[in-house]
Amino acid sequence: MPNDSEAPFTSKLVRTSNVPKELIDVAHDYNLDVHKLDFRIIKSELFISKPKADGKEGEFEEVPPHDKSILESQEMLLNPDFHIKQMYDIEIFPSSVSTAFDGMHLNISGNKSLTSVYALIEAGSTIQRCENISQEILHFFNRRKLRARILIDIWDKEMVAQLNTIAAKVEINGSYTFEHDTKILVSQSLNSKSTVNDKLELHFEAKKQHEDEHGKVDHKSRSYVTSVLVDELLITYTKPQAGTNGRDCRGRFVQAPEAVAANVPKFDVDVETIEIREDEEKIEYRSKKNGYIAIEGGKYTIKEELEVKEISFKATGNVNAGTQGDIAIRVRETDAMKDAIGMGVEVEAKEVIVEGNVGPNSTVRAQNIEIGGQTHQTSSLYAPTIKVNLHRGYAKGTDVQVKRLEQGKIVGETVYVEQAMGGEIYGKHIKIGTLQSHCKIFAGKTIEIEKIRGTENSLSIDQTRQEGDDEAMKKLDKAIDTARIAINVAQKKVDEHVAIFMENKELIVEIKNRLLKYKEANAQMPQAFVEQYKKFQDLQNLINLLKKELHLRTEEHQTLVSRKVEFQQDILDAKIISREPWHGHNEVKFKLTYPEKTLQIVPKEGQEASYYYLKFHEEDNSYSIANEPI
Incomplete structure (x- = not known):
């Protein structure tokens, strides 16, 4: 190893079969950064060892540079006793001198078996023109291959062809820039096929x-x-x-x-x-x-029916069978003190039949749901068809039937409750067997009650609350306000640009007449006149576009207002019916959406069986609640 008194490292000649190892050794011996070392290939020699007839390994012999056909022989390459090696004479030196390839950013990478090796070149990499560019670019790529211990000057026909093309472009243009990330096949040996384990x-x-x-x-x-x-x-x-x-x-x-x-x-x-x-x-x-x-x-x-004792996190976990499949689930637990569907469980199937209770924070989704027990106030049911014995939770469907409602909530198209003892009901057609107290009922078309046995009930015909809330109407009102603001903004823009046009109308006419005279005289028109007239034409086109925008905004507003009117289009056919005399303090309401107004009345105690409806008075465009006996 050199001592401190020796001169700085300048270069070293080495004969090796392992270039990376030599670079590391020089860096270690001279206390240098291996990444700051470069080398020059002086000579490369290729050696092969053929198997002998007796099966013993043969001696290595050099392959002439002009005859490497043996390396194309698949039979020889697939012989495990056939060996290949290369020796390189190289000169190692500090990489302090700038070269034509300083702008190149590439990595050498191969497939798993290393039978295909590529140079991956980053977009933006550049090559500058230099003397003998074709040789220098090949030398550059070979050096990068040797750093990765890839054999050179064999199995590289595709690389040589691509590099010759690039070198020609450098020669013509003085440089070459890789506009995109580029992959060049630098070596292709004999591919192996990976073994596949079962x-x-x-x-x-x-x-x-x-x-x-x-x-x-x-x-x-x-x-x-x-x-x-x-x-x-x-x-x-x-x-x-x-x-x-x-x-x-x-x-x-x-x-x-x-x-x-x-x-x-x-x-x-x-x-x-x-x-x-x-x-x-x-x-x-x-x-x-x-x-x-x-x-x-x-x-x-594959089965279609599932029968279990209970559904809970302990017994089954969630049951997500999908509502669009053909799976029907029956839960057998009937003990009134237990939950057939446990706390927090989610159940989803085409059909869910529960003989017992539905626990807290549970959710059931299906095409058809039947609950033989009771639902907890925090449970939720979602299905087109729902039947519940005792309902305290939330149910949303198309056809909902409940034997007993106790402070639960129902949202549906057609709803039948045998006995309502508090809660909320939303639907288009709602029928109640026996109405007790403290119920809020919102219908789009009919509310029909067989018996009234309670008080403090609210019976409303309200087209906006059929989904269980008035969010649809709130969104529509917001959209109408937004459309109204858009009309005002569009109208203001039209007015501003029309005012500019009208202020300059006389000037526009004058310029137009002058341009016509130039045209008739076949004379060249002054550029200033032409540009000024073009500005006026652009202004007129802009006004036309703004007017179209105003028209579209106005139509949008009218459509939204019409949709609001549609909320009450069937309200004159709506009825609130009691099949027995009216009892207790119960409110009858009809909500108008256009104009927005709620009409209400409290039927008198003992009033005969009758139905309430909304009457329209053409003489003053007003509405009133009317009553007719059944």
Whole structure:
């Protein structure tokens, strides 16, 4: 190792088969940064060793530079006893001198087996013109290959062709810039085919896993059943496939390992519900119908009906079978002191029939729901068809039937409540068997009551509250206000530009007449006149565009107002009916949306069975509540 008194490192001649190692050794010996060292290739020699007839390894012999055909022989390259190596005479020196390639930013990278190697060049990299550019660019790429221990001057025909094209462009233009990230194949040896070990994938199991926002499995959301659709891929068995040997770009023989068969299927399937498709590479198991996958009698099968004692986090977890499938769920628990559907559980299926109770903070979604017990006040039901024995929670559907309502909330199209003892009901057609006290009822078309046994009830015909709130009307009012503001803004712009046009109208006419005279005289028009007249034309075009904008905004406003009027278009046909005499203090209301106004009346105690409706008075465009006996 040099001592401190020696002169600074200038260069070193080395013969080696491992350039990176030599660079590291020089950097260590002279206390230098290896990244600040460069080298020049003085000479490269290629050696091969052929196997002998007796199977022993042969001696290495040099391959003439003009005859490398043996390296194209697939038979020889696939012989593990055939060896390749290169020796290089190089000069190592500090990389302090600027070169034509200082603007090049590239990395050498290959595939997993290193049978294909690429130079990955960053966009914006540049090459400057220099003497013997074709040789220098090839030398530059070869140096980068040697740093990655990739053999040079063999298996590189594509690289040489591309570099010659680039060198020609540099020669003509003085430089070359890579406008995009560029990939150049710098070495291509004999590809090997990777060995494929067998693999068994249970796709239906993956569907059960729900990840949270941090990518971790949320076991709380894990579904008890896995719903599947017709022709859905359930299981894939990838067969073991033997690989092929090859030779990498460092000259090494690539031995393909033997394929492992450790996951051969040991299960059976019900061929009536699951189809088996097999080819040379894999076996697929696909569902023949909608349902959920289950194991029955040691076989995978697809079923449509699920019967359980209870649904809870302890027993099943969530049951997300999907409302669009064909799965029907029946929950058998009937103990009045227990929940058939437990606290916080989510249930989703085509049909859900619960013989018992629905617990707090639980949610049920289906096409058809039947609850034989009671619903907790924090539970929620969503289905087109809903039937509930005792309802204290929230239910939203199309056809909702409840035997007993106790402070619950119902939203539907057609609603029938056998006994209402407080709560809220929203719908188009609402029918009550027995009305007790403290109910708020909002209907779009009819409210029909068989018996009134309570007081402090509010019965409203309100087109805006059929979805359970007045958000639709609030959004519409906001849209109308926004449209009105847009009209005002558009009108102001039109007025401002029309005023400018009118102020300059006489000047416009004068310039136009002058330009016509120049045209008639076949004389050249003054550029100032032409530009001024063009400005006036642009102004006129802008005014026309602004007027179109104003017209569109006005039409939009009228459409929104019309939509508000439509909220009450059926209100004159709406009725609030009592099949028995009226009792107690109960309010009857009709809400108008245009003009916005609520009319209300309290039926007199003992008033005969009758119906209330809204009457329109054409003489003064007013409305009043009218009453007719049944």
